Amino acid sequence: xxxxxxxxxxxxxxxxxxxxxxxxxxxxxxxxxxxxxxxxxxxxxxxxxxxxxxxxxxxxxxxxxxxxxxxxxxxxxxxxxxxxxxxxxxxxxxxxxxxxxxxxxxxxxxxxxxxxxxxxxxxxxxxxxxxxxxxxxxxxxxxxxxxxxxxxxxxxxxxxxxxxxxxxxxxxxxxxxxxxxxxxxxxxxxxxxxxxxxxxxxxxxxxxxxxxxxxxxxxxxxxxxxxxxxxxxxxxxxxxxxxxxxxxxxxxxxxxxxxxxxxxxxxxxx
Amino acid sequence: xxxxxxxxxxxxxxxxxxxxxxxxxxxxxxxxxxxxxxxxxxxxxxxxxxxxxxxxxxxxxxxxxxxxxxxxxxxxxxxxxxxxxxxxxxxxxxxxxxxxxxxxxxxxxxxxxxxxxxxxxxxxxxxxxxxxxxxxxxxxxxxxxxxxxxxxxxxxxxxxxxxxxxxxxxxxxxxxxxxxxxxxxxxxxxxxxxxxxxxxxxxxxxxxxxxxxxxxxxxxxxxxxxxxxxxxxxxxxxxxxxxxxxxxxxxxxxxxxxxxxxxxxxxxxx
Numbered sequence: 001x002x003x004x005x006x007x008x009x010x011x012x013x014x015x016x017x018x019x020x021x022x023x024x025x026x027x028x029x030x031x032x033x034x035x036x037x038x039x040x041x042x043x044x045x046x047x048x049x050x051x052x053x054x055x056x057x058x059x060x061x062x063x064x065x066x067x068x069x070x071x072x073x074x075x076x077x078x079x080x081x082x083x084x085x086x087x088x089x090x091x092x093x094x095x096x097x098x099x100x101x102x103x104x105x106x107x108x109x110x111x112x113x114x115x116x117x118x119x120x121x122x123x124x125x126x127x128x129x130x131x132x133x134x135x136x137x138x139x140x141x142x143x144x145x146x147x148x149x150x151x152x153x154x155x156x157x158x159x160x161x162x163x164x165x166x167x168x169x170x171x172x173x174x175x176x177x178x179x180x181x182x183x184x185x186x187x188x189x190x191x192x193x194x195x196x197x198x199x200x201x202x203x204x205x206x207x208x209x210x211x212x213x214x215x216x217x218x219x220x221x222x223x224x225x226x227x228x229x230x231x232x233x234x235x236x237x238x239x240x241x242x243x244x245x246x247x248x249x250x251x252x253x254x255x256x257x258x259x260x261x262x263x264x265x266x267x268x269x270x
Numbered sequence: 271x272x273x274x275x276x277x278x279x280x281x282x283x284x285x286x287x288x289x290x291x292x293x294x295x296x297x298x299x300x301x302x303x304x305x306x307x308x309x310x311x312x313x314x315x316x317x318x319x320x321x322x323x324x325x326x327x328x329x330x331x332x333x334x335x336x337x338x339x340x341x342x343x344x345x346x347x348x349x350x351x352x353x354x355x356x357x358x359x360x361x362x363x364x365x366x367x368x369x370x371x372x373x374x375x376x377x378x379x380x381x382x383x384x385x386x387x388x389x390x391x392x393x394x395x396x397x398x399x400x401x402x403x404x405x406x407x408x409x410x411x412x413x414x415x416x417x418x419x420x421x422x423x424x425x426x427x428x429x430x431x432x433x434x435x436x437x438x439x440x441x442x443x444x445x446x447x448x449x450x451x452x453x454x455x456x457x458x459x460x461x462x463x464x465x466x467x468x469x470x471x472x473x474x475x476x477x478x479x480x481x482x483x484x485x486x487x488x489x490x491x492x493x494x495x496x497x498x499x500x501x502x503x504x505x506x507x508x509x510x511x512x513x514x515x516x517x518x519x520x521x522x523x524x525x526x527x528x529x530x531x532x533x534x535x536x537x538x539x540x
Contacts, residue, residue, distance in 0.1 A: 104475075109493060110491070142412050142451070146473055146490075146491050153452060155452070210413060210480055
């Protein structure tokens with residue numbers, strides 16, 4: 001894969017603030033980054049916008065909107081407003097995509113929570129479409145169904161996205177969340193045209209921690225050449241974001257973490 | 271659900287040896303237990319057989335066979351022999367069912383490992399059939415795909431079982447492993463007639479540990495009344511095994527743990 005396809009998700013080098021990330025990436029010749037709202041807000045939206053603009057770095061996505069299931073009408077209203085705000089931030093940063101982590105189970109139960117996700121996306125879509133920001137539904141690994149996302153498989157995410165305009169609602173394929181799926185390759189094929197982002201990190205044979213124990217590509221059991229080929233074959237041409245939640249990586253000097261990621265990307269993502 | 275449907279899986283009260291388990295269950299009026307090979311072998315197979323026979327307790331299943339993916343021909347041969355031995359133990363104990371945890375990813379990769387599971391079950395089936403022992407393929411939660419089971423969904427387990435005689439090869443539905451599945455209810459329906467066991471424990475909203483942090487029914491987010499009704503509707507009439515891996519439960523005096531389980535079973539499994 002051309003190195004120019006590499007995008008660094010800020011949470012892979014969480015020890016850096018946005019100033020450091022932009023400077024580090026520029027020095028390393030990286031042209032694309034994935035941002036997080038908390039890190040953007042820590043420096044201020046306008047400063048963030050200027051920083052990436054002046055460095056001539058593209059923002060591949062903003063993490064994250066979503067968390068749609070609610071337990072009260074007040075919460076529903078608040079969540080929609082927050083998601084609209086996230087769309088505004090993405091637009092201001094020039095990010096073409098807001099990543100949606102759809103949210104866990106509300107008091108009403110699993111099925112009803114899934115319905116709330118559908119309704120939340122339906123409410124947000126016209127707002128995002130009007131601002132030229134795409135919404136990417138990210139299925140999360142089923143170990144996060146209870147507390148982070150009732151959307152757990154690529155099939156589910158694609159079925160959900162298919163209810164909405166193809167230019168605005170699609171899916172995010174994150175290797176860590178979907179690699180285990182027995183239907184993965186047929187589902188990647190079916191999602192073709194709706195794949196708005198492709199995230200990579202590895203699944204360690206014995207994850208030291210399921211949340212923050214993701215591996216660098218090559219250290220685990222995900223077959224990246226097969227996976228990347230399948231995504232590419234659908235016509236996906238956008239950046240490939242490296243998003244690794246990993247305590248060890250976070251304990252390194254940022255430049256070292258970045259160099260490691262670049263090396264592994266070149267080695268394993270073809 | 272009638273209390274007579276309750277079977278106590280030994281690992282729910284792991285602090286007990288088999289003598290204590292049989293005595294404790296008899297005192298509590300429990301008529302069915304699920305055994306583990308290590309706990310059986312700790313007292314000896316013949317002693318175990320006598321114990322359950324004299325106490326007039328049924329053995330609903332023996333855990334566990336499987337772990338089919340191999341990295342050498344020698345390993346393949348050894349695994350088959352061990353699985354045959356497990357079938358013999360089940361037969362000796364009067365257990366109608368050997369639970370299969372199919373095994374994680376071998377050096378050959380994920381797809382090839384799944385093929386090895388198919389071949390392993392194919393090799394074991396005639397041996398089990400001749401001894402009147404059924405084989406139950408247990409799909410494990412996708413967080414265990416790498417190291418415990420490349421069979422991760424009920425759909426996969428049923429597809430696999432369907433290659434073999436219906437009287438000998440079926441599936442084990444464990445609530446903890448399958449509750450998150452968006453296709454759960456249609457897959458339970460499709461598995462009907464092949465459901466050889468139904469295990470229950472709860473998924474805590476924030477599991478303290480993904481392996482040994484399962485919850486007592488009612489403490490988590492699994493909708494048991496819906497789930498049990500769906501399994502029952504397929505015609506499933508066998509015992510319902512409570513299998514809770516939970517450090518807190520294991521720290522209690524066995525009788526207290528047992529009483530808690532009985533109470534929650536009566537309260538939540540209808």
